[in-house]
Amino acid sequence: MGHEIWAIGVDLGGTKVKAAAVDAQGAIRRRLEEPTDVDRGPDGITAQIARMVSELRRESSPSLPLGAGVGVAGQIAKDTGVVRFAPNLHWREVPFRDRLQAALNLPVVIANDVRAATWGEWLHGAGQGIDDLICLFIGTGVGGGVVSGGRVLSGCSNTAGELGHITVDLHGPPCTCGNRGCLEALAGGWAIARRAREAMNDVPAAGVAFLKAARLTGAVTPEDVTTRVVAAAAQAGDPLARLIVDEMARALIAGCVGLVNAFNPCRLILGGGVMEGLPELLPRIEQGIRPAALNAAAEMLSVRPAELHNDAGVIGAAALAFQTFAA
Amino acid sequence: MGHEIWAIGVDLGGTKVKAAAVDAQGAIRRRLEEPTDVDRGPDGITAQIARMVSELRRESSPSLPLGAGVGVAGQIAKDTGVVRFAPNLHWREVPFRDRLQAALNLPVVIANDVRAATWGEWLHGAGQGIDDLICLFIGTGVGGGVVSGGRVLSGCSNTAGELGHITVDLHGPPCTCGNRGCLEALAGGWAIARRAREAMNDVPAAGVAFLKAARLTGAVTPEDVTTRVVAAAAQAGDPLARLIVDEMARALIAGCVGLVNAFNPCRLILGGGVMEGLPELLPRIEQGIRPAALNAAAEMLSVRPAELHNDAGVIGAAALAFQTFAA
Numbered sequence: 001m002g003h004e005i006w007a008i009g010v011d012l013g014g015t016k017v018k019a020a021a022v023d024a025q026g027a028i029r030r031r032l033e034e035p036t037d038v039d040r041g042p043d044g045i046t047a048q049i050a051r052m053v054s055e056l057r058r059e060s061s062p063s064l065p066l067g068a069g070v071g072v073a074g075q076i077a078k079d080t081g082v083v084r085f086a087p088n089l090h091w092r093e094v095p096f097r098d099r100l101q102a103a104l105n106l107p108v109v110i111a112n113d114v115r116a117a118t119w120g121e122w123l124h125g126a127g128q129g130i131d132d133l134i135c136l137f138i139g140t141g142v143g144g145g146v147v148s149g150g151r152v153l154s155g156c157s158n159t160a161g162e163l164g165h166i167t168v169d170l171h172g173p174p175c176t177c178g179n180r181g182c183l184e185a186l187a188g189g190w191a192i193a194r195r196a197r198e199a200m201n202d203v204p205a206a207g208v209a210f211l212k213a214a215r216l217t218g219a220v221t222p223e224d225v226t227t228r229v230v231a232a233a234a235q236a237g238d239p240l241a242r243l244i245v246d247e248m249a250r251a252l253i254a255g256c257v258g259l260v261n262a263f264n265p266c267r268l269i270l271g272g273g274v275m276e277g278l279p280e281l282l283p284r285i286e287q288g289i290r291p292a293a294l295n296a297a298a299e300m301l302s303v304r305p306a307e308l309h310n311d312a313g314v315i316g317a318a319a320l321a322f323q324t325f326a327a
Numbered sequence: 328m329g330h331e332i333w334a335i336g337v338d339l340g341g342t343k344v345k346a347a348a349v350d351a352q353g354a355i356r357r358r359l360e361e362p363t364d365v366d367r368g369p370d371g372i373t374a375q376i377a378r379m380v381s382e383l384r385r386e387s388s389p390s391l392p393l394g395a396g397v398g399v400a401g402q403i404a405k406d407t408g409v410v411r412f413a414p415n416l417h418w419r420e421v422p423f424r425d426r427l428q429a430a431l432n433l434p435v436v437i438a439n440d441v442r443a444a445t446w447g448e449w450l451h452g453a454g455q456g457i458d459d460l461i462c463l464f465i466g467t468g469v470g471g472g473v474v475s476g477g478r479v480l481s482g483c484s485n486t487a488g489e490l491g492h493i494t495v496d497l498h499g500p501p502c503t504c505g506n507r508g509c510l511e512a513l514a515g516g517w518a519i520a521r522r523a524r525e526a527m528n529d530v531p532a533a534g535v536a537f538l539k540a541a542r543l544t545g546a547v548t549p550e551d552v553t554t555r556v557v558a559a560a561a562q563a564g565d566p567l568a569r570l571i572v573d574e575m576a577r578a579l580i581a582g583c584v585g586l587v588n589a590f591n592p593c594r595l596i597l598g599g600g601v602m603e604g605l606p607e608l609l610p611r612i613e614q615g616i617r618p619a620a621l622n623a624a625a626e627m628l629s630v631r632p633a634e635l636h637n638d639a640g641v642i643g644a645a646a647l648a649f650q651t652f653a654a
Contacts, residue, residue, distance in 0.1 A: 075623040085623065132483040146589075148480050148487065155475065155591025156459040159623040166585035169508075170496050170577060179584055179619040181496075250497060257506055258493035262473075262589065264482025292506040296402040296412065296486045 005326070006060065008053055008068040008106070009318030011113060012045070014038060014088025019052040020311075021060040022318035024326075026124025028311060030060050042094045050103040067107035067325040069317035070100065071116030078158040081110040109324045113313055115161060117271075118145025118152060119323075120316025125307040126269045134265045135306065136163055136256070137272035142184035146263055164188060168254045186251035189274050192244060193226035199240050212236075231277045249281055253288030260293045260301060271306025279305075332653070333387065335380055335395040335433070336645030338440060339372070341365065341415025346379040347638075348387040349645035351653075353451025355638060357387050369421045377430040394434035394652040396644035397427065398443030405485040408437040436651045440640055442488055444598075445472025445479060446650075447643025452634040453596045461592045462633065463490055463583070464599035469511035473590055491515060495581045513578035516601050519571060520553035526567050539563075558604045576608055580615030587620045587628060598633025606632075 004023060011018040013036060020031040032052045037044045053068065074086025081097020083089075101108045111119070118135040127133045131150040137143050142164030146153045153160040164184035165177050172181025173191070185191050212233075233241035256268060268289075270282055286303040293301075308315055331350060338345040340363060347358040359379045364371045380395065401413025408424020410416075428435045438446070445462040454460045458477040464470050469491030473480045480487040491511035492504050499508025500518070512518050539560075560568030583595060595616075597609055613630040620628075635642055 132487075148475065148482065149478060151476060153475050153590070155624070156593035156627045157591060157623060159621065160459075160475065160589070160591040162588040162591070162621055162624055165588040165621055165624075166493065167495050167581040168497050168585075170581035171498070177621055181581070254494040254497035254506075254508070258495075258585070259589070261489040261492040262487070262586070263480070264484060264487040264489070266483035294486065294489055294492055294504055296484060297482070297489055297492075300483045 004063070005066055005322075006063070007066045007318040007321040007325070008056060009116075009314035009316070009321070010049055010053075010068060010070040011116070011313030011317060012036065012049070012070060012072045012089075013113065014073060014086075017045070017048060017052065018310075018314050019049065019056060020314040020318065021056045021065070022315055024322060026120070026315050026319060028315065030056055031314070032056060036089070038089055042091060042096065042099065045089070046096075046099050046103050049100060053104055053106075065106060067109065067321040068100070068104060069116065069319070069321035069324070070096075070108060070110050071113035071313045071317045072096065072110060073113045076110050076112050076158055078154055081108065083110065107321075107325050109320055111317065111320055112159070112161075114143035115145045115152060115154075116316040116320060117308070117312035118147065118161070118316065119319045120308050120312040120314075121269050121271070121306055122147050122152070122316075123319045124315050125312060126271075126304045127267055130267045132263070132265045133267040133269060134163070134259055134263055135269045135271065136259070137306070138187060138189075138252070138270065138274040139272035140189040142182075142188045142272075146265075148263060148265075163255075163259060166255055166258060168251055168258065183251060183255040187248045187255070187274070189227045192230055192248060192274070195244050195247070196226055196230050196241075199244060203240060227274050228277050234278075245278065245281075249284050249288070252281065252285050253292065256285055256289050257292045260289060261297045264297045266300050266302070268301060268303045269306050270303065271309070271312065275305065276309070331390070332393055332649075333390070334393045334645040334648040334652075335383060336443075336641035336643070336648070337376055337380075337395060337397040338443070338640030338644060339363065339376070339397060339399045339416075340440065341400060341413075344372070344375060344379065345637075345641050346376065346383060347641040347645065348383045348392070349642055351649060353447070353642050353646060355642065357383055358641070359383060363416070365416055369418060369423065369426065372416070373423070373426050373430050376427060380431055380433075392433060394436065394648040395427070395431060396443065396646070396648035396651070397423075397435060397437050398440035398640045398644045399423065399437060400440045403437050403439050403485055405481055408435065410437065434648075434652050436647055438644065438647055439486070439488075441470035442472045442479060442481075443643040443647060444635070444639035445474065445488070445643065446646045447635050447639040447641075448596050448598070448633055449474050449479070449643075450646045451642050452639060453598075453631045454594055457594045459590070459592045460594040460596060461490070461586055461590055462596045462598065463586070464633070465514060465516075465579070465597065465601040466599035467516035469509075469515045469599075473592075475590060475592075490582075490586060493582055493585060495578055495585065510578060510582040514575045514582070514601070516554045519557055519575060519601070522571050522574070523553055523557050523568075526571060530567060554601050555604050561605075572605065572608075576611050576615070579608065579612050580619065583612055583616050584619045587616060588624045591624045593627050593629070595628060595630045596633050597630065598636070598639065602632065603636070 144163030169181035175185035471490030496508035
């Protein structure tokens with residue numbers, strides 16, 4: 001990377017840590033990925049990230065990185081970089097920014113992982129040049145981030161953008177969060193898996209083709225592949241799988257209509273594993289939004305797929321470091 | 328008002344025009360109210376407002392007002408002050424700011440009426456000193472406004488904050504906007520009226536006490552008093568009226584949970600005629616939000632009644648003029 005300016009982006013999840021050397025244009029120059037050493041706690045993970053960053057620095061550029069941005073799957077205190085609660089890591093009130101800063105001897109900024117991915121899509125992905133946008137990531141869970149008036153919204157306690165937990169069906173099924181009928185409880189990967197199991201129990205005959213399709217994809221059991229299974233069965237024409245996809249599309253349309261009316265974005269960016277596994281969803285969602293959203297709220301709207309895929313987190317975390325530490 | 332700085336606030340609705348002389352602290356020094364001269368069109372209404380403003384100036388202060396802020400029930404183009412669409416006034420693409428500026432010989436700023444009321448509650452009402460808040464006004468319709476990071480959100484085409492049209496029941500009844508199950512379609516005054524008529528048709532026996540309560544309040548017929556009728560009957564213990572209020576409270580809780588999770592406000596301000604007519608709703612909504620919203624999103628939240636009531640529009644419009652034109 002010669003002597004150009006660069007930053008480190010880290011995406012810390014409950015199963016994987018990714019770290020990358022990223023340039024000012026958002027291009028990844030070098031990347032590392034390891035299983036997260038959850039059992040060793042905050043000290044162990046700090047050491048793990050420090051080791052990964054050393055390796056990136058050794059292999060990357062003679063110049064010092066500007067700093068490091070870290071996206072963490074959890075609730076982050078904005079000004080202090082304390083990880084207030086990260087259920088997948090089993091952390092509470094960990095002063096992670098300060099520890100990592102000491103370990104790396106670099107300035108560090110910490111953000112929620114989904115908000116970091118929003119920074120990535122905004123500055124280097126499907127949202128470039130747009131001042132008002134929503135990123136909605138539909139994977140096992142549903143998360144999001146909102147840019148309004150050229151700023152990523154943070155809210156009162158830095159958790160604005162929990163778009164998976166807008167209520168779209170007040171009589172709907174329970175969500176893991178304690179509410180019922182959340183968008184995530186109807187359209188997240190875990191909810192589709194739940195719905196598929198329920199449907200197969202209710203209508204065993206109709207489930208035959210569905211199960212056949214499931215076997216064809218090589219799926220053995222559980223939740224994390226079930227969206228793929230449903231997608232494969234739907235594409236093979238299985239009526240039950242199609243019904244599940246239809247219900248999910250309806251929930252996503254209902255949720256997106258509400259988000260468009262509330263936030264009035266210029267662009268709605270849809271990403272995450274479920275969206276990538278069901279590419280038919282995006283045009284269906286766009287077509288469903290148009291007649292149902294307020295004309296005034298949707299007239300400028302474009303709906304686009306996310307562009308950075310699994311790299312959104314590290315690219316966005318590095319972009320946040322650039323925003324925070326560049327002179 | 329001596330020589331102090333003041334501004335004019337105007338609240339232009341389909342039935343009434345209010346105009347007021349307002350000081351920098353948001354206090355109304357003088358006010359006027361007239362029926363809106365809708366039939367005479369933009370020119371007639373411009374002349375009507377000019378006359379009202381002359382009267383305010385004559386009676387108010389020897390000093391010139393700083394400018395005028397005008398809240399209009401419609402969609403406003405942010406930079407030009409063009410009223411793009413105002414259904415109650417039957418206006419489309421009216422260059423209202425420029426016309427009014429010429430007629431008043433004062434600088435004018437135009438905003439949507441509900442966003443103007445949000446400015447009022449934020450700067451001079453229940454939201455003073457708070458950088459992240461939501462105003463939700465529940466009247467015949469449901470409208471809102473959002474302050475995030477110390478700014479009123481405007482969105483891509485200046486319509487952010489249409490919080491009455493978030494979907495809370497994707498299988499719910501149709502809304503006037505074309506969507507179904509909007510918050511407004513379940514909790515707005517017109518929707519309560521609809522629900523009350525349906526319920527009385529479905530269960531005539533159960534509706535007896537309800538109708539009795541209705542007669543007691545002096546109601547003769549229609550939509551705009553029906554929320555009062557339902558409120559009176561519910562307070563008199565009528566089971567059907569109580570059921571309607573319960574359903575409405577559930578919809579408001581579901582909607583507010585979604586808004587709290589999406590925007591992470593420090594404060595949720597609830598106002599409008601329906602809220603004022605059913606004061607029991609506010610504590611119920613607050614108690615309903617706590618267990619259902621994400622802890623991280625609601626931990627800093629307070630829920631408060633709006634404070635400016637019918638004056639929010641003129642006070643907010645004047646506050647917007649202060650923000651826009653004060654040196």
